[in-house]
Amino acid sequence: MQNPLPSLMLIGCGKMGGALFSRWVENALPPSAVVDHHKEELTQKFSSTQHIFSASVKEIPDHFTPQMIILAVKPAKAMEALTSLPNRFKNSPVISILAGKTVAYLRAGLTPTTPIIRVMPNTPSLIGAGMSVAYAEANISDPIKAACAALFECAGEFAWVEHEDLMHAVTALSGSGPAYIFYLAELLLTIAKNYKLPQPLANRLVTQTLYGSSLLLKTSALTPEELRQQVTSPQGTTAAALSVLMQPSAWPETLERALQAACERSRELNQ
Numbered sequence: 001m002q003n004p005l006p007s008l009m010l011i012g013c014g015k016m017g018g019a020l021f022s023r024w025v026e027n028a029l030p031p032s033a034v035v036d037h038h039k040e041e042l043t044q045k046f047s048s049t050q051h052i053f054s055a056s057v058k059e060i061p062d063h064f065t066p067q068m069i070i071l072a073v074k075p076a077k078a079m080e081a082l083t084s085l086p087n088r089f090k091n092s093p094v095i096s097i098l099a100g101k102t103v104a105y106l107r108a109g110l111t112p113t114t115p116i117i118r119v120m121p122n123t124p125s126l127i128g129a130g131m132s133v134a135y136a137e138a139n140i141s142d143p144i145k146a147a148c149a150a151l152f153e154c155a156g157e158f159a160w161v162e163h164e165d166l167m168h169a170v171t172a173l174s175g176s177g178p179a180y181i182f183y184l185a186e187l188l189l190t191i192a193k194n195y196k197l198p199q200p201l202a203n204r205l206v207t208q209t210l211y212g213s214s215l216l217l218k219t220s221a222l223t224p225e226e227l228r229q230q231v232t233s234p235q236g237t238t239a240a241a242l243s244v245l246m247q248p249s250a251w252p253e254t255l256e257r258a259l260q261a262a263c264e265r266s267r268e269l270n271q
């Protein structure tokens with residue numbers, strides 16, 4: 001059986017924080033607090049009486065002490081959010097989902113002993129199909145790591161990395177990755193217009209092809225290369241298309257440059 005979820009204080013309930021929070025609510029989150037400037041919208045959206053919605057950490061009632069704090073503001077707002085934490089919260093374990101911001105950076109806004117874990121989730125978390133990857137320093141206790149895993153397992157798959165530097169590659173691959181897939185869908189839909197396919201049909205073709213291929217990739221024992229070969233008849237239509245896409249300057253170099261740009265940006269975000 002899955003570990004019970006810890007009570008939380010979620011700071012920042014936007015696209016990513018909000019997606020995670022909705023999963024946690026569905027998975028019996030104990031009474032928790034959500035801090036966001038959009039308090040009114042969030043109170044309506046989640047219409048919950050058991051959670052506290054607040055526009056500022058300072059308005060959280062004295063009787064409420066979370067077991068964990070989840071930091072989900074934009075990276076540029078991290079220090080402002082941490083330094084405005086009242087002292088009574090400063091020893092609670094903090095999970096940061098911020099791109100780029102290292103444990104050392106975050107620690108400067110907390111105390112030398114606050115347990116800090118970094119997690120990189122992605123937006124398919126909203127439907128329980130997310131991929132979250134976490135890094136914790138060696139001194140973080142097992143119960144804190146287990147509580148972190150329980151939270152992100154509610155949103156899909158979860159894995160640990162041993163070295164913080166790997167979080168850049170994780171961010172470039174699975175954190176930003178859904179956008180690459182959505183852009184591929186956008187491009188295919190735009191191109192479909194040239195072939196006079198009715199738009200609703202083109203939507204179905206693109207969506208079901210991406211969905212079916214992802215599901216096959218996830219459930220099949222075959223490698224991506226083997227699955228690709230199963231589609232590709234010698235001298236057939238797929239081979240004709242792949243002879244364009246597999247040119248070094250086409251997908252191989254383009255994707256390599258794209259991931260490199262994401263990694264570089266992740267490093268810059270720590271400044």
Ligand SMILES: NC(=O)C1=CN([C@@H]2O[C@H](COP(=O)(O)OP(=O)(O)OC[C@H]3O[C@@H](n4cnc5c(N)ncnc54)[C@H](O)[C@@H]3O)[C@@H](O)[C@H]2O)C=CC1
Pocket residue numbers: 011012013014015016017018035036037038072073074075077080081097098099120121122123175176
């Ligand atoms: N959107 C994505 O696909 C992913 C985002 N992330 C990370 O999640 C973080 C949030 O990103 P998004 O949800 O996309 O941004 P967002 O802009 O949708 O959400 C940020 C939220 O923080 C709130 N906020 C700003 N300052 C605050 C403060 N001082 N106290 C409380 N709330 C405050 C804003 O009102 C907003 O609702 C970023 O650091 C990003 O790197 C990580 C993985 C994926």
Ligand SMILES: O=C(O)[C@@H]1CCC=N1
Pocket residue numbers: 099171175176
């Ligand atoms: O674009 C970003 O910076 C964030 C991190 C991963 C996905 N979105």
